[in-house]
Amino acid sequence: MSVKNWLKERFPIDYAKFIEINENIFMKEPIPNHLKKWYYCTGATPLILLALQIVTGILLTFYFMPSPEMAYESVRHITQDVRLGFWVRGLHRWGSNLMIIALLLHMTRVFFTASYQKPREINWMIGVILFFLTLTFSFTGYALTYNQLSYWATTVGTNMFDAVPVIGHSILVFMRGGEEVTANTLTRFFTFHVGMLPPLIILFLAMHIIILRIHGVSEPEGYEKGYYSFYPHHFYKIIIITLFVLCVLSTLTIIYPPGLGTPADPTVTPTHIKPEWYFFPTYRFLKLVPLNIGIIVSGLFVVGMIFWPFIEPMLSKNKSTRTKIAWVVGAMVIILTVGLSVWETVVA
DSSP states (O other): OOHHHHHHHHSOOOHHHHHHHHIIIIITOEEEGGGGSGGGGTTHHHHHHHHHHHHHHHHHHTTOOOSTTTHHHHHHHHHHTSTTHHHHHHHHHHHHHHHHHHHHHHHHHHHHTTTTSTTOHHHHHHHHHHHHHHHHHHHHHHHTTOBHHHHHHHHHHHHHHTTSTTTHHHHHHHHHTSSSOOHHHHHHHHHIIIIIHHHHHHHHHHHHHHHHHHHOOOOOTTSOOOEEEIIIIIHHHHHHHHHHHHHHHHHHHHHSOOOOOOBOOTTOOOSSOOOOGGGHHHHHHHHHSOHHHHHHHHHHHHHHHHTHHHHHHHHOSOHHHHHHHHHHHHHHHHHHHHHHHHHHHHOO
């Protein structure tokens, strides 16, 4: 008896029906013509990078030890002693940065093409939540290197929560595992990074994709109406993007390999403490205004961002006017974000 027949006896599935369903759901899935443009691939890129982050993250956990005594040494061991360890760590580090960039580009495209409008409001909200989960992922991961800069960036970052009205101090104590950044903080951040955030991001991602498949891809005006099959054109496009992303990450890792810095020393405060670049706009804004006001304004911005699909229709009854207002709001947010980021970058 052949292996194929042996498996068919153990798994009596109607394979012809299974193949037919697979072709209808995936291979022959109708894709709008406008997705032939490469800049509409910003939605697939974060998904590819997330898969890469999961694989490289699992590999790193084989060697990483989440304790103040061993965290820095285990990162050094991965970087300098483990075969291809620097490459895996570099892919993970640069992958997190590119994932944030890809999400920002995707959200910008969705915003300016008004793809968040009825009936896709909930998918926009889920997408914004996924973006902030990704930022939390990066923040908790950066702290795990346990060098001097990451230790004090964690201290400054968690201090900001203390300014949140009513619940701020409770959040700070929960994240740190106490009043100060200690061994409990490192183990909690490791738990957040490895145990809590991955299931959350996978759950919201699944909801995002299911809603996308229910309503289909939003079709912007100005493109020829029509559809083409997912396979082979779109399938090979995703393969090309995956290979391109891997080449970019590998090149960045080789040219700019992940550094180590100096071990964390709670008794010595660095002269200049800065968070990672994706927190530069918020960090610079909080320097310009009183902390309490800055936290409240930032919170209102996040709420406005999440509920924007419901806010936009209230701005005007005229669709053309609403579109112009949305473009102005989007442009102002981009200008402020880039401006504050550049300002924080050049200021010592």
